[in-house]
Amino acid sequence: MVRTHTKEEIEKRVAELGPWFHNICLLEVQTAPDHFLGDYPSTKWQNFQDAIPKDLSGMTVLDVGCNGGFYSIEMKRRGARRVVGIDHDEQYLDQARFAAEVLDLDISFERMSVYDVPKLRERFDVVLFMGVFYHLRYPLLALDLLRQHVVKDWFIFQSMLRGSRTVPRVEEDYPFWERSAFDHPGFPKMHFIENSYSEDPTNWWIPNRACAEAVLRSSGFKIEQTPEAEVFICRCDNAACLHTVPFGIA
Numbered sequence: 001m002v003r004t005h006t007k008e009e010i011e012k013r014v015a016e017l018g019p020w021f022h023n024i025c026l027l028e029v030q031t032a033p034d035h036f037l038g039d040y041p042s043t044k045w046q047n048f049q050d051a052i053p054k055d056l057s058g059m060t061v062l063d064v065g066c067n068g069g070f071y072s073i074e075m076k077r078r079g080a081r082r083v084v085g086i087d088h089d090e091q092y093l094d095q096a097r098f099a100a101e102v103l104d105l106d107i108s109f110e111r112m113s114v115y116d117v118p119k120l121r122e123r124f125d126v127v128l129f130m131g132v133f134y135h136l137r138y139p140l141l142a143l144d145l146l147r148q149h150v151v152k153d154w155f156i157f158q159s160m161l162r163g164s165r166t167v168p169r170v171e172e173d174y175p176f177w178e179r180s181a182f183d184h185p186g187f188p189k190m191h192f193i194e195n196s197y198s199e200d201p202t203n204w205w206i207p208n209r210a211c212a213e214a215v216l217r218s219s220g221f222k223i224e225q226t227p228e229a230e231v232f233i234c235r236c237d238n239a240a241c242l243h244t245v246p247f248g249i250a
Contacts, residue, residue, distance in 0.1 A: 069096030
């Protein structure tokens with residue numbers, strides 16, 4: 001039997017579970033109406049939603065770093081057979097579970113780090129990795145684990161980008177004494193945040209655009225579209241030669 005919620009009950013529970021980073025409309029209640037980015041992440045979603053199949057019937061979806069569940073909800077609304085959202089933060093998971101309950105959507109939310117994805121022992125047709133990369137101490141390890149253990153086909157990647165937006169031609173190799181190439185603003189670079197950025201001490205590595213593209217390719221993904229400034233729609237590139245170091249994670 002579907003449980004129904006009154007507006008007052010939803011407002012009370014939203015307040016108890018706050019603060020929210022995802023603004024989600026739960027019937028008539030907005031979870032983060034005063035978000036500093038506006039109606040986020042809906043405003044970002046509108047810019048790239050058409051790049052993802054509108055009909056996900058029969059497909060499985062993994063939402064890594066699901067936060068309050070916005071993208072998990074959108075994937076289930078597109079008919080995905082199974083949607084799993086993972087996050088390391090129990091508060092976000094409680095928010096996501098409540099949002100799915102109110103909207104009567106069957107979504108599984110589990111507490112798990114991106115570094116633990118091999119434990120899922122399942123490959124998903126669509127894997128979303130939205131706004132997680134720059135929060136990681138070991139971002140390339142995370143990409144390698146995702147590619148090698150859970151991504152079957154589609155990989156939707158979003159990261160904060162800073163620095164140059166240009167993507168210059170980079171040679172396959174350089175001699176040891178070459179230095180000038182590294183001084184080009186568009187050379188693939190990751191900016192390391194030692195202390196904090198935007199009052200968030202979990203912002204560790206922020207790539208420029210060329211770097212974001214390069215790390216995706218090096219992890220075995222083929223970029224098919226960039227419908228939004230920070231969003232890359234990728235597919236598995238089975239012909240890619242991965243520049244990864246073998247590691248044993250069960």
